[in-house]
Amino acid sequence: MIAKPHFAFFDEGSKKEIRRATLKAVAIPGYQVPFASREMPIARGWGTGGLQLTLSLIGRNDVLKVIDQGADESVNAVSIKKLVQHTTGVSVTEKTQEADIIQSRHRIPEKALKEDQILVLQVPNPEPLRKVDAREYMTKRMHAEDDYSGAWLLLFEQIMKFGRMSTGASHPVYVNGRYVMTPSPIPRFDNPKMHQSKGLILLGAGREKKIFAVPPYTSVESLAFDDYPFTVESFEGKACKLCGSTDVFLDEIIDPDTGERTHQCNDTSYCMEQLNSEEKVEVENSYV
Structure with a gap:
């Protein structure tokens, strides 16, 4: 007897485990929740974290949109869409307003999210303090103690060297006035879109085994100094x-x-x- 393939690739136990981690991430905005990242039929670093979130949440009646650096037709976007469609049979769209779930690499769509939409961002490096200290237990301790002096120092060094904050992407943000979070490698232009977003924003890092979130109507403030305010491109x-x-x-x-x-x-x-x-x-x- 041939076993019936699972809906959305994963078995139900795997999807439940990812959903539990997602719920915790939503309950604690900006906090990186560890999860048991699964093996995927695509290489780590090509969106496995976002794909696992999408596969664990998508339903039979949902409509999916996938973009890669703003494009619906790139190799990464097309490959992910094909995998999700093949394992679920759901409809896909290129129109932001028609999608229930939007999975994206490196961009937030220009059209503002609606209350019933979920944006899933693929994240290669979820730890904003990794350049401050390479040791995982130390970055966890700094988050726990609300010690983000290292993150401020990195921005200060940029100003001293270039006369301005030079982050081209992944500019760190304060979420809900508590946790400093990397917003995925989106350009600075997209950071303000996360502030008080009507839709749920989920971020998944498959290689680093982390899930974090920005719930709807949550305060998201880009790190900046009073005399060197945050600016977009x-x-x-x-x-x-x-x-x-x-x-x-x-x-x-x-x-x-x-x-x-x-x-x-x-x-x-x-x-x-x-x-x-x-x-x-x-x-x-x-x-x-």
Whole structure:
């Protein structure tokens, strides 16, 4: 007799164990909860932590969206979507507002999350104090004692060396006024989106065996000094060459033949939605 394959790849016991760790992470915002990370059919470092969260939470009627650095069609995003679809049969979408679960690598979608949505972020290095002390028991102790002087010192050293805080991604945040957390390798541009988010944000690190969370309507404050406030990447004077958006995270594109520099929305589905809405307006106006 051939055994029936499990829904969403894992057996029910494995999914329950991951859910228990997830519930604890939601109950203690920003706290890194250890969990028994499972072996996956993809290499560690390619999103196993986020994938385990998604597979443990997804239901038969859920709609999934997967993005990799803003793109729905990248190799990582397509591979994860295929695995989830193959083991669950759920529907997938490229539209942020239609998804129940959004798994992402390195970006938070441009459209704000809704109350019934879950954003799952893949995290390679969950410990914001790892550069302060490489020993796990020492970083645990610093978190327990609310001792984040080392994290502040790292930012101070950046200011002394570069005249500003130079974190391009993973800029540490204070969650709920208690734990310092790494927000995954998202750009600084996305940090403010975590503050008072309507949707649940879950972060999973498969290789490091950690799960942590930002529950809905939770305070998330990026670490900064009074005289050196936190700033996001500036795209002043620049616009997407396709849809014309100016208030989103933009990628710089260099034409290999002419050397011309242009910009385009990093969130490809957002860009397409803007283009489609503009075309719809043009068609409607043509009938006026």
